[in-house]
Amino acid sequence: MTGLVWETAEELDQKLAGRVRNIRKRRxxxxxxxxxxxxxxxxxxKRFEATGQISLLSLTKIAIALxxxxxxxxxxxxxxYRTIEEVINEGK
Numbered sequence: 001m002t003g004l005v006w007e008t009a010e011e012l013d014q015k016l017a018g019r020v021r022n023i024r025k026r027r028x029x030x031x032x033x034x035x036x037x038x039x040x041x042x043x044x045x046k047r048f049e050a051t052g053q054i055s056l057l058s059l060t061k062i063a064i065a066l067x068x069x070x071x072x073x074x075x076x077x078x079x080x081y082r083t084i085e086e087v088i089n090e091g092k
Contacts, residue, residue, distance in 0.1 A: 013052030021049045023066055038065035 048054040
């Protein structure tokens with residue numbers, strides 16, 4: 001049984017972009033400086049913060065530049081099992 005989805009993929013992307021923007025601002029880093037730090041183009045960072053759209057590689061580069069890679073790394077590390085079949089299938 002799957003849980004109810006309260007947000008669309010686009011809404012989740014937008015929330016993630018907002019969190020990254022808040023971290024960037026809290027650390028007094030401009031979009032241009034983040035672009036220089038991460039190797040991600042300034043336009044891509046502006047688009048990400050405005051729309052939530054970005055490649056996974058660019059998101060990873062931004063996370064490394066902001067020193068939040070551990071948070072990104074931990075996204076799928078401790079996912080609870082939903083069924084006994086998942087437990088059985090994990091070892092296969």
